[in-house]
Amino acid sequence: MRLLLIACFALLLNACTGPQLRGTGDLGLIIERASGHVTLVNTTARQPYARIGGLGDLSHASAVYSRDGRYAFIFGRDGGLTKIDLLEAKIVKRIIQSGNAIGGSISQDGRIVVAQNYTPGGIKAFDSETLELLSEVPAEFAPGQFSKVVGLADTAGNKFAYALFDGGEIRVTDFSNPRQPTTQKFPAGKQPYDGLVTPDGRYYLAGLFGEDGVAMLDLWQPEKGARKILENYGRGEEKLPVFKMPHLRGWSVAQGKAYLPAIGRHEVLIVDVATWQEVGRIPVRGQPVFVMARPDGRQIWVNFAFPDNGKVDVIDTLAGRVTHRMEPGKAILHMEFAPRGEHVWLSARDDNKVLIYNTENFAKLGEIPAESPSGIFFTSRAVRTGF
Template sequence: MRGLAAAACTALVAMLAAGCAATVRGTGDLGVVVERAAGRLQIVETTGMTRLATVEGLGDLSHASVVFSRDARYAYVFGRDGGLTRVDLLGARITHRVLQAGNSIGGAISQDGRVVAAQNYAPGGIRLFDAQTLAPLADLPAIGSDGRRAKVVGLADLPGRRFAASLFESGEIWIIDASDPRQPQVTRLPAGREPYDGLVTPDGRWYLAGLFGEDGLALVDLWQAPPLARRILSGYGRGNAPLPVYKMPHLRGWAMAQGMAWLPAIGRHEVLVADPANGWREAARVALAGQPVFAMARPDGRQVWVNFAFPHNDTVQIIDTATRQVVRTLRPCRGVLHMEFTPKGEALWLSCRDDNRVEVYDTATLERLATLPADNPSGIFFTARAQRFGM
């Protein structure tokens, strides 16, 4: 033990002598802000609400998403140009980058942190990579039961080194067992017309896919063997003409609060509240100012924050989940694209694309705490996601 302590002290002294003390930090309060037009990431920290560094050279980030390694040191960035980039958050540098497709919109990382999966529009499919080196492991073309190649959406990690994904054109959900990532096994399930996004519940039991081609969602019980898909919330818009859809709702920014699922309704100015304990039946609806894009729950479940598609994309509404009422409407800026809670939810960060800034709000007082400059910011992702399924 004395030898180990001495070695540790020697290493620390060497670092201090080299002027590296400022880089000795944990990663638990770190995150990234995507600067979409510049192909750049800001690395930020939530405790002091400051920018630490920027990382250039990430390609087309017009629809970028990020997942994190299990130790929260590395960010995996999926770009619209098919780029997959591994970024060292502590070193503020790119460690690996591959152009793995023509058009990619996101990805996931396996439960054990060893496999990164990319979901692709062009060519439609899912590709698996080694998380350390980004070496390719497997390529799964998204060819549905109808023989057509499809766009892949809603890719999420599941317990047991599995992934779930949805195929838009062919209306299927795939459950992918990546226990052997060089020979993954696929289970195909019918989903419904045009699944456009998907999510997995925090306990890893349920996978839900929203349907663009019909009112309703597809639900898979992942504890059932073999898993089966069924329809829930069918016909939620029955009797009403659908409203124009200016931007697809994002189920990945969904909310689980007060034991209920809070889901943005496509073609409606509402959030649907579904009760998992009652067969995922509709329990309530909350009328909103516009078409919801993200409906995100504060970590304690007391609030759901909602942003909107054009022309209401300058607005954010806050729902009190105890009363199921909108308690505050904010108009923070133009082009609110994304929101992210700090790990314990005392603050919320939101991106203001058209005003070139990020704003931070106190979730108790609903007052603005800080403003950070950013070049056309979009996605905000904090490292706390590394410890949750489906993020």
């Protein structure tokens, strides 16, 4: 018995002195856009735990996660693709994959990371283990003409949907044979600026800048082609100037309705996901940039383009209107919810900090210093389609 106790004690000691085991479900990262750093954070402690530099130009950078939530893949504006180990807090691998990139995505099975590029326009697929280039699909829409790619989203079966800003198309590329991808093309409308896939992975929506409306493709029945929804929501009214393009990344589908930013109008449009008809619009205090549903769908948080980027409006989906307005800081660029939505983290670029709020009573819980923070990405994205 005594021996057994000693053995147990030794085991405990070992556990203390050896590498500490932990999961990654409550970890995440903050992009510090101006200095090429990321700050790694713990959403339980609500504190940073490491900072990593040398990631290049991170303006408009975004991140996706490996299936195990251990590795982040960060897509920089300069075409850099960096794989970070959140547990060891270090860069595992870094490549420059293009001249000018805008984000990326990871496949359903987690094996393929795909980057979307402005220059040269197209997408590239990489092995998520090694970052070895597997294949590339140029976004050629007319002989010799290549489009900027926007709105890349992962969908079922290692397929990726995206839109061509200059080409006016939605494309779906199938990487089930990653070295020999196949691509389907669908005419979409003028100047798609971003896209999203619904939480179930069925519908791909591309917001249009060059005309009022949203192009929608049913990925379960792609043979039916893309069709337009929310056509002419501006009804010929003169558009307000748009000082920053809205983002459709992040789910804005809640309670059977999609909440989408209007372009050139200070409104959030509500669409019934069963019929794809507009069922309402909610006035807000600026040109919406992110329209993001809290994970339970009860609230929609909206931030705004310059010059209203110090404001945040919160829509209560039950009441169908804005029920909370705040001015949390200077240049609120991004919002990220805790995995189950009890907290929200807001990056205040020009205050050089990230602010943490309780979403139920809007009390401020704390802040984290960060240099020109932009995107905030938690590992809970690892298990969600379209993130």
